[in-house]
Amino acid sequence: MKPLSIKIKITFWYTGLIVFILCIILGSIVFSTDKILVLGLQRELEDEVYDAVEDIQYNNGSMLVDQINFFDDGIHISLYSKDQRQFAGQLPSGFPAAVPFHPEQVQTIQAGANSWLVYDMYTTAKGTEPLWIRGVISLNSSYETRNQILFVCVILFPFLVLLAGYGGWLITKSAFQPVTLIRRIAAEIESSGDLSKRIHLTGSKDEIYDLAQTFDYMLDQLETAFKTERQFTSDASHELRTPVSVILAHAEYSLTQKDNPVEMAESLAVIRQQAEKMNALISSLLLLARADHHAERLEFEVVNLSEIAEMVVEEIGAAAEARAITVYAEIAPSLSLFADQTSLMRLLLNLLQNAVCYGRENGWVKLSLRPVEGGVSGTVEDNGIGIAPEHKAQIWKRFYQVDPARKTMENCGTGLGLPIVKWIIERHGGEITVESQLGRGTIFRFFLPSRRADLGRG
Ligand SMILES: Nc1ncnc2c1ncn2[C@@H]1O[C@H](COP(=O)(O)OP(=O)(O)OP(=O)(O)O)[C@@H](O)[C@H]1O
Ligand SMILES: [Mg+2]
Structure with a gap:
């Protein structure tokens, strides 16, 4: 039944x-x-x-x-x-x-x-x-x-019951109308897969109104999440397609050059470079995907940021040299933080890589780190091409590149560096801001707390 x-x-x-x-x-x-x-x-x-x-x-x-x-x-x-x-x-x-x-x-x-x-x-x-x-x-x-009174009552009784029942039914029906609407919208979304539908309930602001508001808010979140997910997948495929095409083309070419070891070696070098690029891209994607699912486990421990920074400056040296960029480092000694060592390396490397990539040839890049109350304050500065004000808020978005044509080197430019920087800073309870003037240079300022009690649990 x-x-x-x-x-x-x-x-x-x-x-x-x-x-x-x-x-x-x-x-x-x-x-x-x-x-x-x-x-x-x-x-x-x-x-x-x-x-x-x-x-x-x-x-x-x-x-x-x-x-x-x-x-x-x-x-x-x-x-x-x-x-x-x-x-x-x-x-x-x-x-x-x-x-x-x-x-x-x-x-x-x-x-x-x-x-x-x-x-x-x-x-x-x-x-x-x-x-x-x-x-x-x-x-x-x-x-x-x-x-007579009794007679009138007995006659009236069924009418009163019918009236009460019908009135009750009408009141209940109108009270449940918003619920019916919510159910209908949910069913429509389920059958059409169209997440842009909303309830937009009007009328008295009661519990059902709150429910509808929450439902609409949840749909907003879902729609944004789905759009981001779709965009992310399409951007990732797009970014992977270029190196794969280059690899395929060079592999084909080197197969035809069996008697020409010099040409073959050149093609293999290109293949390796593209494979490295793909490797970097895949590990960035993996990191962000894990970060989204809170699955990226960081090893919080007491680390020496000064030593990490020195290592990163050394690592960026070759790329900077290739563009005749001088790297200055003002690193206070023995800066100690409770943090994840690998993440801090990645953070500094991404910022310095950007400074070199988007820096001026024969220009300079400067990293400075100094102790402040409760942590460490740092800046990564360059006198490069700068960022126009309308792009400043966008650069933290995944796959966002101000202008892919601005790429100065082969290994900069997938648009994942700064989102990862932002995630690392947030995960450590810090803050990061950017100041820039187009054509004059850019400065990233960040703060990392020396310790946060709720960190280190994952
Ligand atoms: N120091 C900088 N000077 C000028 N523009 C910058 C600087 N740092 C970042 N940008 C701009 O911000 C965009 C996003 O930077 P982000 O580091 O996220 O990506 P990317 O450098 O393009 O690629 P990836 O870091 O993944 O190799 C870049 O495309 C670049 O245009
Ligand atoms: Mg970058």
């Missing part, structure tokens, strides 16, 4: 509750109407009998009953002598003759289908004979009123 929807369940609960409340109200009406009506009649009856007593007048010891209203408002008044013989007034038709007298007590008398309330008073006035005054009122009319 298909499970009931929440809308139907809520409507059932709601209607059930209304039925329960209506039953209680109806029961109370049935049980209390009789009492209320009879109590009202009793009070009327007593008042009428008291009025009759007051209306009795005496003249020289004889009684005058002209002022008494013997039938008023459905109440019959009759007067009896001391020995209970009626001498004035009237009784309702069908009222039994021999009803015993009980002073100042209300009795209920039944005869056939009729019933009455009876109230007696025994009164004595000075110098006159005592007498009984009896008031009688029919209960039939009050029972009729009770039955």
Whole structure:
């Protein structure tokens, strides 16, 4: 059996509750109407009998009953002598003759289908004979009123239940409309794979509105992540295709040069260079992919940054020399950090490689490192081609190259160096900024904290 929807369940609960409340109200009406009506009649009856007593007048010891209203408002008044013989007034038709007298007590008398309330008073006035005054009122009319109320209730009951059920259903349906919309959008995204769809819920800012907002925000994130992923894959394939084509072309060529060892050796050198480029690219890609999945484990330990920097300066020497660039190093001695040694090497190497790649021929590059409060402050400066302001924010993006034509050397230019630098700095809890003037040079400033308690856990 298909499970009931929440809308139907809520409507059932709601209607059930209304039925329960209506039953209680109806029961109370049935049980209390009789009492209320009879109590009202009793009070009327007593008042009428008291009025009759007051209306009795005496003249020289004889009684005058002209002022008494013997039938008023459905109440019959009759007067009896001391020995209970009626001498004035009237009784309702069908009222039994021999009803015993009980002073100042209300009795209920039944005869056939009729019933009455009876109230007696025994009164004595000075110098006159005592007498009984009896008031009688029919209960039939009050029972009729009770039955009419009950009848109206029984007729109204199903209408009220239907109205409550239908109203409840409409309210629940409108309350669940946003949920239906969210489900529909989710189903559309699932079937079309179009992540650009959004719920854009309007109306009152309640819990469902928050849910829809969160859903839209999640879709934004997913869409961006998918776009980045797609872009990343296409950029990576594009970057790998060039060296692969060069390798293939040179391999083909060297196969035709079996008798020419010099040509063959030249082709092999190109193949090796392209293979090295591919190797560097693949390891950068791997590093970033692992970084994305938090799978790149860094070995945090106490390292000597001064020694690392000296090694990197030495390593960059050959490339700098090839472009007649002088490398200056102002490295404070024994700079100690709690960090990952390999990452720090990569960080400095990437920045210096950029400075050499995009530096001026016969120019200079300067690395300086000095201790500051809480860590080390560093700069990598060059007097090279610089970066235009509109590109400054973009250079941290993966595969972003200001202009691939600006490449001065074969091994610079995949657009992954600075994203890796940024990731390393962030992973060490530091900061990096760039200042540059087009045609004048660039300076990267960074700060690395000497230790952060939450680092080193992965
Ligand atoms: N010192 C600099 N001077 C001028 N432009 C720079 C400098 N450093 C980086 N850039 C610009 O920023 C872009 C991104 O640099 P990034 O290091 O990320 O990539 P890349 O050097 O092109 O390639 P890779 O570092 O992966 O070999 C470069 O293409 C370059 O145009
Ligand atoms: Mg670079």
